[in-house]
Amino acid sequence: MTRSSAPGKVYLFGEHAVVYGEPAVPCAIERRARVGVQRREDGKLRVHAEDLSLDGFTVEYGGGADGQPDVDVAESLVSAAMGYVDGAIEQVREVTGEEEVGFDVTIESDIPLGAGLGSSAAVVVAAIDAATRELGVTLEPTEIADRAFRTEYEVQDGQASRADTFCSATGGAVRVEGEDCGSIEAPDLPLVIGFDGGAGDTGELVAGVRRLREEYPFAADTVGAIGDVVRNGEDVLEAGDLEELGRLMNFNHGLLSALGVSSRSLDSMVWAARNAGAYGAKLTGAGGGGCIVALDPTDETETALSYTPGCEETFRAELADEGVKRLE
Ligand SMILES: Nc1ncnc2c1ncn2[C@@H]1O[C@H](COP(=O)(O)OP(=O)(O)O)[C@@H](O)[C@H]1O
Ligand SMILES: C[C@@](O)(CCOP(=O)(O)O)CC(=O)O
Ligand SMILES: [Mg+2]
Structure with missing residues (x-):
């Protein structure tokens, strides 16, 4: 084995x-x-x-x-x-x-x-x-x-x-x-995850964005705007400015939401994190259901998420420096 x-x-x-x-x-x-x-x-x-x-x-x-x-x-x-x-x-x-x-x-x-x-x-x-x-x-x-x-x-x-x-x-x-x-390079990021217990179908969600992008020029612009947020985010990440990083994550979530890949429970968790004082919060991955990621060095976001209807689990995530690992 x-x-x-x-x-x-x-x-x-x-x-x-x-x-x-x-x-x-x-x-x-x-x-x-x-x-x-x-x-x-x-x-x-x-x-x-x-x-x-x-x-x-x-x-x-x-x-x-x-x-x-x-x-x-x-x-x-x-x-x-x-x-x-x-x-x-x-x-x-x-x-x-x-x-x-x-x-x-x-x-x-x-x-x-x-x-x-x-x-x-x-x-x-x-x-x-x-x-x-x-x-x-x-x-x-x-x-x-x-x-x-x-x-x-x-x-x-x-x-x-x-x-x-x-x-x-x-x-x-x-x-x-x-x-x-x-x-x-990334600074030590205080990542908090909220999980609604659900899942999204990656293939379906990607196909949905593709259709929107083909149908509406402003949906194609939205995809381009996400690219602009990322380009800004790279500099901010290098500078280690968590507050600005959070603001850009919030912006990124709004654009993903416009593309139709958020959900009620993802939005609730995002708002719970923001109201708890997180620097920022957004859905992660394909969306439709699943997880959000927030930036918060305190325990406030985890506590707020644990009381948020629709949030099934919350935990802190450590950056994994090592990728694929050979076991025994
Ligand atoms: N523990 C597992 N055992 C077998 N297959 C898995 C396991 N975890 C994930 N997969 C495969 O990955 C799919 C989920 O992938 P995807 O829809 O891209 O979501 P995500 O990558 O965000 O978790 C599952 O339907 C399954 O095919
Ligand atoms: C939506 C997408 O950008 C990320 C999907 O991430 P996940 O499988 O939901 O973890 C698709 C991709 O990059 O292949
Ligand atoms: Mg996947």
């Missing part, structure tokens, strides 16, 4: 707009997905994902008579849930040249699913690293990031940026603009 872990992330700025070539700044956080992989001689792929919202299930497929998963839930649910792992293993087969190889894959994750903390990228990055090493191939984090991006790109129907996967593979704070990905 070969095991790897990879971190989730929050977006300080730039989600959605990054899909259209604007810059974005995600930061890796110490919540990880751990993936264990063991080679199988029969060419099948068997995935055990305890934490998946499908109630902990095991699927076996790839070598069966009809190639269908052997599991007693709707096919569409399984393919939605399995797309990322399946895609990661396809990348491993391609890069190692072992086209017929099978694996037992076990996934454990502290990252809520579909909540904007990048669980998909963390699972894909950790799976690619563990499975390639299981076959005796060690890839550089940038190569893992690239392969993981291709997986997200396919699962999200050709609508994905390199931001989540690069951030998860390399760790720390990163800046992504199109194919340009690099690490940046």
